[in-house]
Amino acid sequence: MTDRDGTAPGLARLAGLIADETRATCLLALLDGRAWTAGELARHAGVAPSTLSEHLGRLVAGGLLAEERQGRHRYVRLADARIAHLVEDLAGQVAPQAAARRAPTLGASGARSAMARGRTCYDHLAGRLGIALTDALTGRGLLRQDTGFALTDAGLGWFDDVGIRLDRTSRRPLARPCLDWTERRPHLAGVAGAALCRHALDAGWCVRIGSQRAVKVTPEGERALSEALGIDPAALR
Amino acid sequence: MTDRDGTAPGLARLAGLIADETRATCLLALLDGRAWTAGELARHAGVAPSTLSEHLGRLVAGGLLAEERQGRHRYVRLADARIAHLVEDLAGQVAPQAAARRAPTLGASGARSAMARGRTCYDHLAGRLGIALTDALTGRGLLRQDTGFALTDAGLGWFDDVGIRLDRTSRRPLARPCLDWTERRPHLAGVAGAALCRHALDAGWCVRIGSQRAVKVTPEGERALSEALGIDPAALR
DNA sequence: CCGATGCTTCGGTGCCCGCCGAAGGATGGC
DNA sequence: GCCATCCTTCGGCGGGCACCGAAGCATCGG
Numbered sequence: 001m002t003d004r005d006g007t008a009p010g011l012a013r014l015a016g017l018i019a020d021e022t023r024a025t026c027l028l029a030l031l032d033g034r035a036w037t038a039g040e041l042a043r044h045a046g047v048a049p050s051t052l053s054e055h056l057g058r059l060v061a062g063g064l065l066a067e068e069r070q071g072r073h074r075y076v077r078l079a080d081a082r083i084a085h086l087v088e089d090l091a092g093q094v095a096p097q098a099a100a101r102r103a104p105t106l107g108a109s110g111a112r113s114a115m116a117r118g119r120t121c122y123d124h125l126a127g128r129l130g131i132a133l134t135d136a137l138t139g140r141g142l143l144r145q146d147t148g149f150a151l152t153d154a155g156l157g158w159f160d161d162v163g164i165r166l167d168r169t170s171r172r173p174l175a176r177p178c179l180d181w182t183e184r185r186p187h188l189a190g191v192a193g194a195a196l197c198r199h200a201l202d203a204g205w206c207v208r209i210g211s212q213r214a215v216k217v218t219p220e221g222e223r224a225l226s227e228a229l230g231i232d233p234a235a236l237r
Numbered sequence: 238m239t240d241r242d243g244t245a246p247g248l249a250r251l252a253g254l255i256a257d258e259t260r261a262t263c264l265l266a267l268l269d270g271r272a273w274t275a276g277e278l279a280r281h282a283g284v285a286p287s288t289l290s291e292h293l294g295r296l297v298a299g300g301l302l303a304e305e306r307q308g309r310h311r312y313v314r315l316a317d318a319r320i321a322h323l324v325e326d327l328a329g330q331v332a333p334q335a336a337a338r339r340a341p342t343l344g345a346s347g348a349r350s351a352m353a354r355g356r357t358c359y360d361h362l363a364g365r366l367g368i369a370l371t372d373a374l375t376g377r378g379l380l381r382q383d384t385g386f387a388l389t390d391a392g393l394g395w396f397d398d399v400g401i402r403l404d405r406t407s408r409r410p411l412a413r414p415c416l417d418w419t420e421r422r423p424h425l426a427g428v429a430g431a432a433l434c435r436h437a438l439d440a441g442w443c444v445r446i447g448s449q450r451a452v453k454v455t456p457e458g459e460r461a462l463s464e465a466l467g468i469d470p471a472a473l474r
Numbered sequence: 475c476c477g478a479t480g481c482t483t484c485g486g487t488g489c490c491c492g493c494c495g496a497a498g499g500a501t502g503g504c
Numbered sequence: 505g506c507c508a509t510c511c512t513t514c515g516g517c518g519g520g521c522a523c524c525g526a527a528g529c530a531t532c533g534g
Contacts, residue, residue: 010331011324012261018252020522025245039480051523053482072480072531086330087248093323094247146405147393148412148427150385168383175385177410190385257492275511288493290512309501309510476534483528490521498513504506 017062018090022047023055027064027078027087032213033122035068035075081172084122085189092179114214116182117236118206121213124193125200126180129217129236133196134187136229143188149177151192159192162228164199166191254299255327259284260292264301264315264324269450270359272305272312318409321359322426329416351451353419354473355443358450361430362437363417366454366473370433371424373466380425386414388429396429399465401436403428 018024025045030036036044042052056076059065064083068075078084118129125133137143142155151159151174159166166174170191177186178193188196200206205221208214217225222233255261262282267273273281279289293313296302301320305312315321355366362370374380379392388396388411396403403411413427425433437443442458445451454462459470 007328007331008262008265009258011265011328012256012258014327014331015252015255015261019249019256021246021249022522024249024252028245028248037480038482042481047522048524049481050483050525054522057482074481082330086326089323089326090251091244091248093319094244094251144385144387146411147389148381148385148387148410150381150387152384156384173385173414174383259492276509284492285494286511287495287513291492294512311511477532478534479530479532481528481530484526486525487523488521489523490519492519493517495516496514499511501508501510503508 014062017059017064018087020055022052023059026052026055026059028091030065030076030078031084031087031091031122032120033078033084034213035077038074038076041076078122081123081194085176085178088121088178088189114209114216118215118217119213120197120208120215121178121180121187121189124178124187124189124197125206125215126178126187127182127214129206129215130180130187131183131185132231132235133225133229134185136225136231137188140229143175145177145186149175149186151175155192159195162199164195166195251299254296254301255324257292259289260296263289263292263296265328267302267313267315268321268324268328268359269357270315270321271450272314275311275313278313315359318360318431322413322415325358325415325426351446351453355452355454356450357434357445357452358415358417358424358426361415361424361426361434362443362452363415363424364419366443366452367417367424368420368422369468369472370462370466371422373462373468374425377466380412382414382423386412386423388412392429396432399436401432403432 018027022045026041029041029044038052038056039049041056042049045052056065056067056074060067060076063079065076066079068077078087116127118125118127120126121130124130134143137155137158138145140154140158142152142158144150144152156166168174173190175188175192176190178189179185180187187193200221201208201215203224204218205224206215206217209216217233217236222236225231225236226233255264259282263278266278266281275289275293276286278293279286282289293302293304293311297304297313300316302313303316315324353364355362355364357363358367361367371380374392374395375382377391377395379389379395381387381389393403405411407428410427412425412429414423415426415430416422417424424430437458438445438452440461441455442461443452443454446453454470454473459473462468462473463470
């Protein structure tokens with residue numbers, strides 16, 4: 001008569017996949033959108049390879065991860081954008097408490113502040129860079145936030161002018177808000193967010209720093225962003 | 238250096254709260270947006286009151302539920318719309334498999350088909366009714382889905398004309414998609430969805446059936462919906 | 475080929491937690 | 505005041521699962 005018959009067990013199983021600190025650590029790491037090897041994740045999470053192997057088995061069986069075997073390496077990544085969205089969303093709910101608790105004790109502030117400046121969040125840009133882009137798009141009437149989160153017609157034109165092709169046929173929404181857990185504000189995700197991120201990396205507007213998901217805006221990027229969206233380069237530093 | 242320091246334990250704890258079939262059952266039941274007593278939930282979930290009491294303790298401590306004590310009754314409800322959204326989202330991910338498995342075995346089809354026709358989903362309308370409203374709003378240019386999910390200026394005017402006041406100051410988005418797990422399509426949630434649902438109940442467009450969250454469109458409702466949005470009454474039956 | 479590397483499988487251990495029933499407040503009705 | 509109802513607390517039980525190390529299997533490099 002109610003949801004019990006079907007949804008509840010599935011819901012519990014899905015949540016159970018995330019309800020382990022080691023697996024949660026993996027999922028958050030994989031939010032950078034890239035594929036990690038099993039060994040990298042094991043070292044990252046601080047557990048034995050054998051332990052992590054079992055975790056990966058569960059996550060893949062549960063549909064959260066996709067795997068790809070190459071030689072003796074097992075590469076895994078988040079199965080799709082929906083899963084990434086899910087993890088982001090859950091992590092966003094956590095941030096309010098965790099961030100407050102974490103703030104006074106931050107240690108390696110260099111890497112952290114680089115992350116705060118700009119980073120990828122699965123397949124789009126986050127951090128102050130992501131916010132700056134979102135604000136600039138909104139300020140120029142290309143993106144609406146007041147009545148929802150959607151590109152305007154002018155926004156569609158802007159993407160076209162810059163030379164970014166948007167896949168309008170995808171079932172994924174063109175524009176979607178993603179809560180940023182350093183800035184605590186939504187930034188642009190969805191097809192448009194992903195395309196913008198890809199373009200920014202392809203065109204050399206920004207480059208990845210080190211092996212983490214932090215990104216840095218290049219001098220050309222500053223010029224391009226200033227010209228295309230009127231973003232003050234100083235806001236990105 | 239990564240998310241491990243702070244987010245991962247919180248994420249695992251949050252997911253852990255949902256990762257139990259009994260608790261999941263409660264959360265799904267509470268998606269109707271109303272307050273349930275501990276005893277009702279215990280019977281609903283099929284466990285001893287003592288067991289459920291502990292579950293409620295966890296859920297409240299974890300911030301997922303809000304409680305209100307009235308005499309010897311303990312009423313609980315979802316803490317806020319964000320939590321409801323979270324549970325909806327997770328349940329939406331589950332549906333693809335669970336629904337397929339469930340379809341051939343449905344037993345009490347009366348109650349289920351009533352739910353499929355129309356129901357509340359936390360604080361907005363879902364089921365075929367919710368889809369019909371969303372489609373009608375979209376078809377009339379009041380709601381855009383192609384570039385995101387947002388009310389248009391005409392949509393703002395429509396709400397005003399119908400006499401539905403929208404709280405523009407809330408941090409909650411005006412329009413937000415919520416995945417319907419009987420229809421598998423997004424319907425209108427957010428401030429506008431909640432206001433529309435409240436208005437529909439207040440104005441007698443529809444009434445709740447029984448103690449579940451199913452709703453039925455009244456004859457006046459059919460007239461009003463036909464007039465205000467051009468919805469064919471037959472589509473709601 | 476042979477060793478090094480990456481991953482998986484398999485016991486074994488220990489902890490966590492969901493469950494119940496019994497007993498103990500607390501509240502409301504009579 | 506007394507009993508019924510609702511909820512909570514407390515042992516105790518049982519199952520599930522996260523973890524490790526050792527052994528085994530594939531792959532890659534010399």
